[in-house]
Amino acid sequence: MKTCDTHPRYLGLRKPRSKCQKCVELFELKNATCNLCGLTCNLEGDIPRKFASSYGLINASVSGGFDSTPGNGQGALDDMTQYQFSLCEFCLDWLFERCKVPPRVTDYIDYRDESFRPAAERVAKDEWRKQKTIFFVEKEQRDKARNDALRVFYLKNVDAIVA
Numbered sequence: 001m002k003t004c005d006t007h008p009r010y011l012g013l014r015k016p017r018s019k020c021q022k023c024v025e026l027f028e029l030k031n032a033t034c035n036l037c038g039l040t041c042n043l044e045g046d047i048p049r050k051f052a053s054s055y056g057l058i059n060a061s062v063s064g065g066f067d068s069t070p071g072n073g074q075g076a077l078d079d080m081t082q083y084q085f086s087l088c089e090f091c092l093d094w095l096f097e098r099c100k101v102p103p104r105v106t107d108y109i110d111y112r113d114e115s116f117r118p119a120a121e122r123v124a125k126d127e128w129r130k131q132k133t134i135f136f137v138e139k140e141q142r143d144k145a146r147n148d149a150l151r152v153f154y155l156k157n158v159d160a161i162v163a
């Protein structure tokens, strides 16, 4: 069992990493799972990198309020309840593409707005992107995992959807 020698210790006692809250948080951050496709949000690929991390919306949380609690209020999320989830970049891109109002996309360098283009279009059209094959292999995997999850959902709810 590895001990934590990075984070503050209680009375100078070293804790095993599994009992150090900071270590556990870091581990969860690094190993977040996308709730939609079920795959990892960590994009380290075939070569594990020391500082590889999760990409996307990681450990996001949302709560309802008194006025939104469904059945008692006008919303869909319960009051006094936290919903925590992560979404990988591929699932975010998939969601963005389906949004009636696309997300606002702004360049960090000159703060100019550009219109949203799905990742596949950017990779296919932009000359400067070199690792096109890697992208499409990864995208195909994620699309398949997400489609499998959506298929299960639709089969379970087919009556409600048709009605």
Ligand SMILES: [Zn+2]
Pocket (backbone or CB within 6 Å): 004, 005, 006, 007, 017, 020, 021, 022, 023, 024
């Ligand atoms: Zn620690």
Ligand SMILES: [Zn+2]
Pocket (backbone or CB within 6 Å): 034, 035, 036, 037, 038, 039, 087, 088, 089, 090, 091, 092, 142
């Ligand atoms: Zn995903």
